[in-house]
Amino acid sequence: MDGGQDRGPPLLEVADLTVRFVGHEARVQALAGVSFSLRAGEVLCLLGESGSGKSVTLRALMQLLPPGRTEVAGQVRLAGQDVLALRGRALQAFRGGSVAMVFQEPMSALDPVYTIGQHLIEAIRQHRGGSRAAARARAIGLLELVKIPAAARRIDAYPHELSGGLRQRAMIALALSCTPRLLLADEPTTALDATVQIQVLILLRRLQQEFGMGTLFVTHDLAVAAEIADRVAVMYAGRIVEEGPVAAVLRAPAHPYTAALLASTVHDQAPDQDIPTIPGSPPDLGALPPGCSFAPRCALVRDACRIGPPPATHPAPGRMVRCLRSADVLATPLASLATGDYR
């Protein structure tokens, strides 16, 4: 978790990814130049509140955005392959082979009219061929891997016959069936109860290490990121505003938005005091302010912040931040950041 940049070439490289939705009335700038990289065996959390562009990032990587109404620009390379140029069969092979995706709602990946086994066997045979019997054996193995009890019996269950936690595990098994090099996870534990969420997080952490997959894990919850990420990239209004090793970023955020999000997340605050909040609301993605997108809500804003988007700077090895005043944020103890006492 040192953010070490020199452990081999990245598995995934995203450079200046830009996504615009063009409708009749409005143009929405959902992503405004997103760049990051991910090594094999690493978990990068995309952290941000709703509408910040987390899901759009994942969907752009999978080329799942509606083609007619979306303008995508930038570079995405997976193990050197130009992902945005893939079409037809090559794209199919990419989606069902190199990359797999898990969602918040398992039923978006599972078809209610097929059993768990039918899903898995179909996916396994498409990916690596072989006999039905061999695929079934492997499917049972996968269900055991994701710790579904009585896997040999549950393989014949329909999705609706499983509890929420087991369905989530079945979807993870399906994602692993093609031994992906890259796992895209979109809030996979958000709908789960606390005692089940921690089970699934621990499971994902273990599988990700065993398989050596690179994992891009989307969450709106700082606490989930702290539990699973090696590095985190904080998104705000379609940009990554801060990135770095998870422990370092949460201990000493460099961007005012990260600091404010940390302070406003309910966690052991004194019950007799108001929780610090962020004034206002995120900008209209159809009319982003010319400078820093957070400027209208930022307690540290200066005139210079409103001129152009702040450039990326590197306050420490492996850390990146886009804020003109990050040195002041870093120099301020968290406790005073939380009370807004840092002007």
Next chain:
Amino acid sequence: MSATPMSTALADPRDRGGPAQPMLIARGLRRYFRLKGRGQAVRAVDDVSFTVFKGETLGVVGESGCGKSTLARLLLHLLVPQAGEMVFDGDLVGAARGIGIAALRQQVQMVFQDSAASLNPRMPVRDSIAFGPLAAGQSRAAARQTAEALLQQVGLRPDLFGPRYPHELSGGQKQRVNIARALALGPRMVILDEAVSALDKSVEAQVLNLLRDLKRRLNLTYLFISHDLNVVRYISERVLVMYLGQVVELGPATAVFAAPRHPYTRALLASRLSMDADRRTLEPPLQGDPPSPIDAPSGCRFRTRCPCAEAVCASRAPPLGHWEDRASHIAACHMATQGSGHTLAGAG
């Protein structure tokens, strides 16, 4: 943290019982749901008793399906209890000489999780808020004034937000409107059922601050239902923990969080994420999902997942104990009952 001093709030003529009389007492509430085509029933709320004291926030926690929303609906008689009784400020609910359901619903209001579904999409939010007062007999002008005053109170500028339709508001703004609407008839108690659960964290913080502020200013009593233990710890004076339709632990928030007495509460607390990447949870505190409330285990319903279960746990249901005041900390576990036959009885 304590309730608003009575001296600052004007005496409420509806406060019949005085400060010592609990706002609400629920005794032995039960609601089963029959399953179509099967002989079985979902025991959603099964013999639930508790007290809500005046001016407090009682937090209700438990995993999904444990009966929290059913309980909320029973309290408002949106669902009719199959057994049990309720006493509101000293009056038996639904009894000939007690308080009627309509009167109860004026004094107890509810806010739900889904902020959009609770508002009429074809009505400016100002009119949604004015709807209750209008129906209760206020003139059009007076109801409109009430609505605008309420918008102001929940932090939305009436001139700016009053004329808007629900789809023109963010989730947090819609939830503020729902809170305003719940307050329109001047309730004394508000039931908040996962009211902040769908909001972004920074918006959740804003709404929690608002709820605390309103409670102080309007001298309200809250029943605050949530699956989020951090939020419940922050906002509640006392906490009630549910598991499979039953109360397993009840006590002051500080005591329950510092020294949980039921193994389920302990596991729930241990499942909280640390927010510290250097202190990750290595082993899950519990395995599996909660069992279905259709065939709940005999005896203690938690025994199938409990690390401390013994023979007595399968044969007898542990009692919660009935006496309750603001300070009592009780748990329905054989380990918490002297002489129960559990080898660890009285040890914790």
